[in-house]
Amino acid sequence: MSISERSLLKISDLKVHFPIHKGVFWQKEIGTVKAVDGVSLSLVRGEVLGLVGESGSGKSTLGRAVIGLNRVRSGSIWFDGAELTGLSRKQFQPFRSKIQIIFQDPYSSLNPRMTVYDILSEPLRIHDPCGKSERRRRVAEMLEQVGLAARHVNRFPHEFSGGQRQRIAIARALIVRPELVIADEPVSALDVSIQAQILNLLQDLRRQFDLTMIFISHDLAVVEHISDRVAVMYLGKIMEIAGRDGLYAKPLNPYTQALISAVPTIDVTHRPKRIILNGIIPSPNNPPSGCRFHTRCPHAEVRCRTEEPPLAEFAPAHSSACWFSSRWM
Amino acid sequence: MTGNSTNTLPLLNVKDLRVHFHTRHGVVRAVDGISFEIRRGEVLGIVGESGSGKSVSCLALMGLLSVPPAKIESGTAVFNSSTGRTATNTPIDLLKLDPDSLRRIRGNHISMIFQEPMTSLNPYMKIGDQLSEVLMTHEKTAEEEARECAVQMLDRVGIPDPRIRIDRYPHEFSGGMRQRVMIAMALLSRPDVLIADEPTTALDVTIQAQILELIRELKTEIGMSVILISHAMGVVADLSDQIIVMYAGRAVEHGAPGRIFQHPAHPYTKALIESMPRAGRGRDKLPAISGAPPDLASLPGGCAFEPRCSYAKSVCRDVFPDARSRAEEPDRRFHCHVDI
Numbered sequence: 001m002s003i004s005e006r007s008l009l010k011i012s013d014l015k016v017h018f019p020i021h022k023g024v025f026w027q028k029e030i031g032t033v034k035a036v037d038g039v040s041l042s043l044v045r046g047e048v049l050g051l052v053g054e055s056g057s058g059k060s061t062l063g064r065a066v067i068g069l070n071r072v073r074s075g076s077i078w079f080d081g082a083e084l085t086g087l088s089r090k091q092f093q094p095f096r097s098k099i100q101i102i103f104q105d106p107y108s109s110l111n112p113r114m115t116v117y118d119i120l121s122e123p124l125r126i127h128d129p130c131g132k133s134e135r136r137r138r139v140a141e142m143l144e145q146v147g148l149a150a151r152h153v154n155r156f157p158h159e160f161s162g163g164q165r166q167r168i169a170i171a172r173a174l175i176v177r178p179e180l181v182i183a184d185e186p187v188s189a190l191d192v193s194i195q196a197q198i199l200n201l202l203q204d205l206r207r208q209f210d211l212t213m214i215f216i217s218h219d220l221a222v223v224e225h226i227s228d229r230v231a232v233m234y235l236g237k238i239m240e241i242a243g244r245d246g247l248y249a250k251p252l253n254p255y256t257q258a259l260i261s262a263v264p265t266i267d268v269t270h271r272p273k274r275i276i277l278n279g280i281i282p283s284p285n286n287p288p289s290g291c292r293f294h295t296r297c298p299h300a301e302v303r304c305r306t307e308e309p310p311l312a313e314f315a316p317a318h319s320s321a322c323w324f325s326s327r328w329m
Numbered sequence: 330m331t332g333n334s335t336n337t338l339p340l341l342n343v344k345d346l347r348v349h350f351h352t353r354h355g356v357v358r359a360v361d362g363i364s365f366e367i368r369r370g371e372v373l374g375i376v377g378e379s380g381s382g383k384s385v386s387c388l389a390l391m392g393l394l395s396v397p398p399a400k401i402e403s404g405t406a407v408f409n410s411s412t413g414r415t416a417t418n419t420p421i422d423l424l425k426l427d428p429d430s431l432r433r434i435r436g437n438h439i440s441m442i443f444q445e446p447m448t449s450l451n452p453y454m455k456i457g458d459q460l461s462e463v464l465m466t467h468e469k470t471a472e473e474e475a476r477e478c479a480v481q482m483l484d485r486v487g488i489p490d491p492r493i494r495i496d497r498y499p500h501e502f503s504g505g506m507r508q509r510v511m512i513a514m515a516l517l518s519r520p521d522v523l524i525a526d527e528p529t530t531a532l533d534v535t536i537q538a539q540i541l542e543l544i545r546e547l548k549t550e551i552g553m554s555v556i557l558i559s560h561a562m563g564v565v566a567d568l569s570d571q572i573i574v575m576y577a578g579r580a581v582e583h584g585a586p587g588r589i590f591q592h593p594a595h596p597y598t599k600a601l602i603e604s605m606p607r608a609g610r611g612r613d614k615l616p617a618i619s620g621a622p623p624d625l626a627s628l629p630g631g632c633a634f635e636p637r638c639s640y641a642k643s644v645c646r647d648v649f650p651d652a653r654s655r656a657e658e659p660d661r662r663f664h665c666h667v668d669i
Contacts, residue, residue: 055533164621191622192601193378193600193601193604193622196604196615196616196618197617199606199615199617200614200615203614218534220534221605221606221607222606262534263563264537264561265566266562266563266586266605267566267590276535276539276542277538279489280503280536281533281535296535
């Protein structure tokens, strides 16, 4: 298949399960949380894939599995033609500089006892050993690329605002020139006026560094702004995946439809009819049978309770896991 | 603000509220002159970024600020519950009330939903006991009856199996569920005014939609008035009859949501709306507001937004603009020297 040749990242039938232990010394395994339960997707070089879903949908777990922070139960992750699953820590090492992550909370993701110089030079020291003066030069250059001044190198994280800290976290991820960046809710902790600054910065850096990115967020408007393609997750599965315009203009999955309609808008004149879902996202250690969404779906029928719909292509590059997606074509 | 009910007294009338914090680093002017009126069944939305003074204004009304360092420098907040169930026929100024009388109003006439559902429930108490305590304290309801009311309210806020859940502890609930328990607790005494401080910020969009719908229902059903604080303009636009946009402790714009969001009069409101990623606006660079909100301990003498404002004139640096309105819209007030 030509797509797999061109793709930088290819995930197939990935499962990440967390055992639940109980009893004396937590020895007895009483169940598993199926955080990611059979996800396949691929990213071509230079593409931004948005990953949306409610908390507990498995979007962060998926991102963390790609950088090797979560152990994979089954399935495979291929990066640039090499398989990442099953690698030991040592074997994974060469890939760490190529795949970097930006976390949500810039207050807890930066070590408060390290200066900006320490924070930014540490990844260089590990992944890309170079002379001290060269390191100084690259740290200063990176700081300017994220919109901070080179004279800030000796300051500590607490001397910066939330937006500036997120700039430092972005600089730390990009200083080793990664090819793939996992951005896990990078603007969710920021104020509205600062969000736009960071989104613009990510757009600029994406072009400048020729980045491929998985952008994880619960905010559908932010994802729409930055992504080329969007995948919607629910209880560890992809419910719908499509090009950005197709997904927002013509969602084919009832879950995506409900998510989009639930976003409050400031346009008070023409407001779309809101689909209110009943109940909450079920527990991922005991997902509903059949279609995982059937317990909250306004269109659910008998079949949905027993048979799980496959993620099937309904339009070019537009797939949905619902028995009735053709209704909304 | 709604106009047609001018003959009735406002339920809550706040005038020129100023709350300053006296700290080692100087005087932090967290709230610097806020005024508004809310009538029965009306929703006031307050939007602004962190540190703009939204939460402090409401904590001041509830008498929940620690004094010192906080100090209420000026202002009145006249609460007029003459139409309420247990009518205290004389209007009372919440800011001048002694702690005991205020405690009787709090939770009974005015209740509040806090932002953090994780930390606002007592982890050692079953949620049923926490809920019935409200009615037993404020309305002297018998235990059995209070418990029954609690079950019904949990059902209203969408907690499945309320009869079983009522004997559970807070840690057995997810974040969204705990927030609903908080909301149930705030609504149990069927308050005249509900102050909701970022009630849906920690929740997923689908749960957020459920909670907003519930607040809307209760507003019509029991004529509850709401002060809704949020940094998310969409949430506020959805429910509110009037909106205050706050920046650095001041209300920079105040009016009806339709007008404010479609034709903002203040450059901050305008910039905020433009910087939001929105459906169907495409990939262009977002017009971000440069810089960061000011330090409240050393505010500039004039308009606090001046350093970040693209319309700023020299007068803006020195003189804080008085409130004004446009002739065609007397109901909307804003503080800006410039016509945008």
